[in-house]
Amino acid sequence: MSLRVATIGRNGQVARALASCAADAPDLTLIQASSAEADLRDSDSLARFIDAAAPHIVINAGAYNNLDRAETDRDVAFAINAEGPRALARICAAREIGFVHMSTDCVFDGTKDGAYSEIDAPNPLSVYGHSKHAGEIAVLEHNPAALTVRVCWVFSEFGENFVSRMISLARTRQDLRVVDDQSGPPTYAPDIATGLLAIARRKHAAPADLCGLLHFAAPGRIDRASMAQAIMDESRRQGGPFTHISPVSSVAFGAPARRPANACMSSDIATRQLRLAWTPWDAALEQSVRGILARG
Numbered sequence: 024m025s026l027r028v029a030t031i032g033r034n035g036q037v038a039r040a041l042a043s044c045a046a047d048a049p050d051l052t053l054i055q056a057s058s059a060e061a062d063l064r065d066s067d068s069l070a071r072f073i074d075a076a077a078p079h080i081v082i083n084a085g086a087y088n089n090l091d092r093a094e095t096d097r098d099v100a101f102a103i104n105a106e107g108p109r110a111l112a113r114i115c116a117a118r119e120i121g122f123v124h125m126s127t128d129c130v131f132d133g134t135k136d137g138a139y140s141e142i143d144a145p146n147p148l149s150v151y152g153h154s155k156h157a158g159e160i161a162v163l164e165h166n167p168a169a170l171t172v173r174v175c176w177v178f179s180e181f182g183e184n185f186v187s188r189m190i191s192l193a194r195t196r197q198d199l200r201v202v203d204d205q206s207g208p209p210t211y212a213p214d215i216a217t218g219l220l221a222i223a224r225r226k227h228a229a230p231a232d233l234c235g236l237l238h239f240a241a242p243g244r245i246d247r248a249s250m251a252q253a254i255m256d257e258s259r260r261q262g263g264p265f266t267h268i269s270p271v272s273s274v275a276f277g278a279p280a281r282r283p284a285n286a287c288m289s290s291d292i293a294t295r296q297l298r299l300a301w302t303p304w305d306a307a308l309e310q311s312v313r314g315i316l317a318r319g
C-alpha cells in the first residue's frame with residue numbers, strides 16, 4: 024500500500040520542495056493543504072483535513088515565519104506557531120497518525136561557539152523564537168511519539184527565501200545593506216524534503232522510532248553578507264540582476280527582531296540515522312538561482 028503523507032502548508036518553500044521530492048517517489052502519495060484549507064488557528068479545519076486525507080504521517084510545514092512582524096503580532100504568531108502545533112499533536116495522537124513538526128534555530132540565543140546540538144538549552148531572543156519554542160514544548164507534551172525537526176537558513180528555487188529576496192531587491196537597488204555578524208549554515212530545501220520523507224518512511228514502519236528532536240542543517244557556515252555576495256556573483260554569472268553589497272552590523276541594520284549571531288546546528292545524529300547527503304553549497308546555490316531567474 025502506498026505511504027500517505029499529508030502536509031500542513033502547500034505554497035511555502037519546504038511544502039513545495041516536498042511536492043517536488045514526492046513526485047519522484049511512486050510509492051508515496053502526498054496530500055497538501057494550504058492555510059485556507061487547514062488553518063493552524065482553527066483546530067476543526069485541521070481535523071477535517073486530516074480525516075479526509077487519511078494519512079499515515081502528517082508533516083507540519085506551516086508556520087508564521089515573519090520574524091520582524093511577529094514582534095508586534097505576538098498573538099497571531101503564538102496561535103500559528105504554538106497553538107496550531109499543539110492541536111495537530113493532539114489530533115494525530117488521538118488517531119495514532121505519525122506526526123512530524125518543524126522548528127528553527129531561532130529557539131537558541133546564538134552565543135554558543137560551535138554548532139548547537141539537540142541537547143543544548145533553548146533561549147529565544149525574539150517573539151518568533153519564543154512562539155516556535157512554545158510549539159516544540161506543546162508537541163512534546165501532547166504527542167511524545169512525535170518528532171520535531173529544527174531547520175535553519177533554508178534556501179532553494181522554491182517559494183520565497185533569502186536567495187529570492189536578494190535577487191528581487193537587486194532588480195531595483197543600487198546598494199544592499201546586509202548584516203555580516205550573523206552566520207549560519209545555508210541548507211538546501213530539497214535536502215530537507217528528502218530527509219522529511221525518509222523520516223515519514225521510518226515512522227510508518229516503526230512509529231516509536233525517531234521521537235523528540237532532530238536537527239537538519241548542512242555542514243557549512245557563512246555570514247549573511249558573504250552569502251548575499253555569493254548570490255550576486257552567481258546571479259551575474261547566469262545573466263541575472265546583481266548589485267553592490269554593503270556589509271553592516273546587526274545594530275546598524277536595526278531589524279525589529281533579534282536573530283542568533285550563530286545559527287549553526289549540528290545534524291550529526293540525523294545524518295547518521297537517516298543517511299542524509301547534503302548538496303554542496305555551490306551546486307545548491309547555482310540550481311536555486313537558475314530556478315529563481317527562470318520564474319522571472
Ligand SMILES: NC(=O)c1ccc[n+]([C@@H]2O[C@H](COP(=O)([O-])OP(=O)(O)OC[C@H]3O[C@@H](n4cnc5c(N)ncnc54)[C@H](OP(=O)(O)O)[C@@H]3O)[C@@H](O)[C@H]2O)c1
Nearest residue numbers: 032033034035036037057058062063085086125127176177
Ligand atoms: N525558511 C527558513 O529559513 C526557516 C528557518 C528556520 C525554520 N523554518 C521552519 O521551517 C518550516 C517551513 O518553513 P518554510 O520556509 O517552508 O515557510 P514559508 O515558505 O514561509 O511558508 C509558510 C507556510 O506556512 C503556511 N501557513 C502560514 N500561515 C498558516 C496558517 N495559519 N495555517 C496553516 N498554514 C499556514 C503557508 O501556507 P500556504 O501554503 O497557504 O501559503 C506556507 O505553506 C516552518 O516551521 C518554519 O518555521 C524555516
